[in-house]
Amino acid sequence: MSRYLTPAFALAGAIGLALTVWLIFTATPLAVDYTPGSRVYVSGTSLFYNQKIFYYHVPHAFMMFLAVGISGVCSIIFLAKRDPKWDDVALASAEVAVAFGAVVLLTGSIWAKAAWDHWWIWEKRLTMSLLLWLTLVGYVLVRRFAGASGERLSAGMAVFAMIGVPFIYVMVGAGDNHPKAGAEGNVATLDPAMRGIFWACVATFFCWFMALVTNRVQSARMEREVRELREKGLDAGLLA
C-alpha cells in the first residue's frame, strides 16, 4: 500500500499541476481591487495580471502551515512516547515545510516587487513568515549536525514553530499591508470564478505535499536502518 502511495500522489499532483496552470491562465478573471458591494477579488495594490501568482503562492503557504502543524504534533507524540516512527514523520514534514516555505518567500517577494516595487518590506506577516522559515531551517540543521541528542532538541523546535503559525495567519486583517484573499482575508469570499480554481490548486499542492512527505518518510526510515546496521556491526565488532 505505502509503496504505491508516493507515485499515486505524485501522479495526481502532476495532473493537477497541468490542469490548474491551464485554468489559471484561461479561465480566471483579471483581478481588480476589492470594493464593497462589487465582485470580491483579492485586494491590494496594482494586482491585475500579477494576481495569477496568488493561485500558487497561497496554496504553498497552506501546505507549509500544514507541514509545520504535522511536524509539531508528531514531535509532541514523539516526545511523549519516544517512538521513532513519529520522529520520522516530523522530520519529513519539517523538510518539506522548508521547501514549501522557500517557494512562499520567493513567490511572495516577486509579487511584492510587482505590486509594491520592493523585493522585500519588513511588514508583519512577511517578517513572521521569514522567522518561521528560519526556525524550520534551524530544525533541519540541528537534525543534521546535533548528533543523537538532536532528535529531542529538534522536536522542541518543531513545537515552537507550530505555535508561531496562528500568529502569521491572524495577522491578515490586523491592519497590515499584506494583500488579502477575499473580503477581510477570508478565501471563502473569493469570487466564484476564482474560488473553484483556487481550491483545485490547494488540492493539487496537497497531493504534491503528500507525495514529498511519504517519500521523505521512506528516506527517514532508510536513514534509521543505516544507523541500526552500523550500530549492529559496531556492537558485534564486525565493522570498524
Added chain:
Amino acid sequence: MRTIIGFIRLVLVLFVVGVAFAPGPAAAQTPDDLRKTCVEAMNKNEAFADDIIRIAEGKRAKKIDDELILNDRCTIKLHNDAQQSIAKNERHVILAYAAMWVVAAGFVLFLWRRQQALKAEIVRLRHDLDVATKDAK
C-alpha cells in the same frame, strides 16, 4: 490728316512726360513701420482697435486649446500604457512560477539522490555484515 498726326504726337509727348514724372514704386515697409502704422490706426479708431484685439484673443485661445488637447492625449496615452503594462505584466508571473518549479525540481533531485545513496549504503552495510559474520564463523 495733319490734325490726326498732331493728336498722336500730343499723346506720345504726354505719355513720355507722364512716364518721366510718374512716382516710383513705394518703398517696402518694415514690420516696425507696419506696427507703428497699425498702432496709430488703433489709437485713432477704437472700433478698429476692438476688432484687432478680438481677433488676437481668438487666435491665442485656439492655440491654448490645441496645447491642452495635445497634453490630454499624451496623458491618456501614458495612462493607457501604464494600465497595459500592469494588466499584462507577464514578467513577474513567469518569474514566480519559474521559482516554484526550480525549488520543486531541486528538492525532488535532492530527495532522489539521497534515497539512491541510502539504498546503496544499506546494500553495502548488509554485504559487509554478511561477509564479517561468515568470517567470524
